[in-house]
Amino acid sequence: MASRFQAPRGTFDVLPEQGRARARLERAAAEIFARAGYEPVATPAFEDTALFERGVGKSTDIVRKEMFTFEDKGERSLTLRPEGTAPICRAYLEHGMHKLAQPVKLSYLGPFFRHERPQAGRYRQFHQLGIECIGTDSPLADAEVIMLLSDLLGELGVPGVELRLGSLGSLESRRAYLEDLKAHLHAHEGELSRDVRERIDVNPLRAFDSDDEGTRAVMESAPTIVGQLDGEDAEHFAEVRALLDAAGIAYAVDPTLVRGLDYYTRTIFSFVCDALGAQSEIGGGGRYDGLIEQLGGPATPAVGFAAGIERILLALDEEAPAAGRDAFVAIADPGQRGRAMALAVELRHAGISVEVDLAGRGLKGQLKHANRIGAARVLILEADGSAQLRDMETGEQRAADPGNLVDEMTGGGS
RNA sequence: GUGGCAGUAGCUCAGCUGGUAGAGCUCCGGCUUGUGGUGCCGGCGGUCGCGGGUUCGAGCCCCGUCUGCCACCCCA
Numbered sequence A: 001m002a003s004r005f006q007a008p009r010g011t012f013d014v015l016p017e018q019g020r021a022r023a024r025l026e027r028a029a030a031e032i033f034a035r036a037g038y039e040p041v042a043t044p045a046f047e048d049t050a051l052f053e054r055g056v057g058k059s060t061d062i063v064r065k066e067m068f069t070f071e072d073k074g075e076r077s078l079t080l081r082p083e084g085t086a087p088i089c090r091a092y093l094e095h096g097m098h099k100l101a102q103p104v105k106l107s108y109l110g111p112f113f114r115h116e117r118p119q120a121g122r123y124r125q126f127h128q129l130g131i132e133c134i135g136t137d138s139p140l141a142d143a144e145v146i147m148l149l150s151d152l153l154g155e156l157g158v159p160g161v162e163l164r165l166g167s168l169g170s171l172e173s174r175r176a177y178l179e180d181l182k183a184h185l186h187a188h189e190g191e192l193s194r195d196v197r198e199r200i201d202v203n204p205l206r207a208f209d210s211d212d213e214g215t216r217a218v219m220e221s222a223p224t225i226v227g228q229l230d231g232e233d234a235e236h237f238a239e240v241r242a243l244l245d246a247a248g249i250a251y252a253v254d255p256t257l258v259r260g261l262d263y264y265t266r267t268i269f270s271f272v273c274d275a276l277g278a279q280s281e282i283g284g285g286g287r288y289d290g291l292i293e294q295l296g297g298p299a300t301p302a303v304g305f306a307a308g309i310e311r312i313l314l315a316l317d318e319e320a321p322a323a324g325r326d327a328f329v330a331i332a333d334p335g336q337r338g339r340a341m342a343l344a345v346e347l348r349h350a351g352i353s354v355e356v357d358l359a360g361r362g363l364k365g366q367l368k369h370a371n372r373i374g375a376a377r378v379l380i381l382e383a384d385g386s387a388q389l390r391d392m393e394t395g396e397q398r399a400a401d402p403g404n405l406v407d408e409m410t411g412g413g414s
Numbered sequence B: 001g002u003g004g005c006a007g008u009a010g011c012u013c014a015g016c017u018g019g020u021a022g023a024g025c026u027c028c029g030g031c032u033u034g035u036g037g038u039g040c041c042g043g044c045g046g047u048c049g050c051g052g053g054u055u056c057g058a059g060c061c062c063c064g065u066c067u068g069c070c071a072c073c074c075c076a
Helices: A016-035 A049-055 A061-065 A085-094 A139-156 A171-187 A194-198 A204-209 A213-220 A231-246 A309-316 A334-349 A363-372 A402-410
Strands: A046-048 A069-071 A077-080 A104-113 A125-134 A161-167 A265-273 A281-287 A302-308 A325-331 A354-356 A375-381 A387-391 A397-400
Touching (some): A046 A049, A046 A085, A049 A077, A085 A125, A085 A302, A125 A139, A125 A309, A139 A161, A139 A231, A139 A309, A161 A231, A171 A204, A281 A309, A325 A334, A334 A402, A375 A402, A387 A402, A397 A402
Parallel strands (some): A325 A375
Antiparallel strands (some): A046 A077, A104 A125, A125 A302, A161 A265
16 A cells, blocks of 8 residues: 655655654753853845855855755845855854854754765755854864864763864965875875775865875875964864863764865864764854955855754664653543543643544553553543543552542642 | 665565465453443455466566665765
């Protein structure tokens, strides 16, 4: 009886079992962000295509081949958002948030879209949560953002997490560095493996990850970005590290760390989880001091991160237990339906989780259902107006005062 | 976008060298003439991903396609 329709490639349905784990994650994130003063915001699921071309960068994989782009009936080119930072910066500018007390601290959560080949942990519609701290270039902001993601993963109990930290320096020094690296690779072309050699001009940084013996030897003497940081960039990076050290957050400096988005400057970081396979990054981000200016605003420093909700859930791999109910209101006679419904509403208002039979079951079926949904107690309404209160764990059952059923249930005694 | 593996009931899977589908779990009902959980019995439920081909005959062989997974790539 398989339906002819299925969810489109790379998309998925969230079913109740996973919905519970998801709700827990979202609640934990909301609390952690709120306690640190990050206010929840939301932006549209699609934006002007040019926002991403300018913000993320025309030469990036995301813009070149992964965007869901379409034209509306007014011939505007729109794109389902592939990431969240550029849209938030757009909103920051559009609503004059640079006039607010700085920094402006925002959090968000929602669906994002990238046309990639699907795999576990990689979807065409996926969900990210993240924060952005806009309007300060202090290393304290870098450290705060990293700590909050670290807190979240720690509170959720994500196992096997590792933090990698790097720095790209300014846009100019990064560009200069890449030229140096390419020059180094070209100078040793003969010693490199073929695939590395072919990618020298496409992605020279990739050479650092090679398993090839000859390539590794060449990379030993290769220049690193971190090693080439100039005065202020080096100082900023040192301060971020000192702050993380002081907070007791473990990290590994990774000079080969790169991000696929053009807007990053200075600090970049990545939380990876070894339980995940190829798509091992569960969250990452960095500083993007040039982005807002790039979008036509005043020069405004900022830092933030995004974390993949599906990847965190995958890493947790937890079987979220069904919640259970405090009570179930059963009826011994169909004439009690109205009374049962009214009582359930009253009990719910009193803070008790209650269900009633919505399927017209007999008493036996109702008890069975109550057991199945994990109801702790069942209130049985008799045809003559009396009531029985049954403890589903012990099986004990006694008469309840029909005039005080809410008190009977909230009083605790059974 | 490239290469590889897989696709049988809602779920987990079996199905020998091709002879026209089976188990367990779930769900519904009975044993139990209003009272759940264990047990026993019964029932519902399958275009064997989809399309084409070979064959007297295909879940099983061949081709195509879709979807998932693994790696590359990329990133959350």
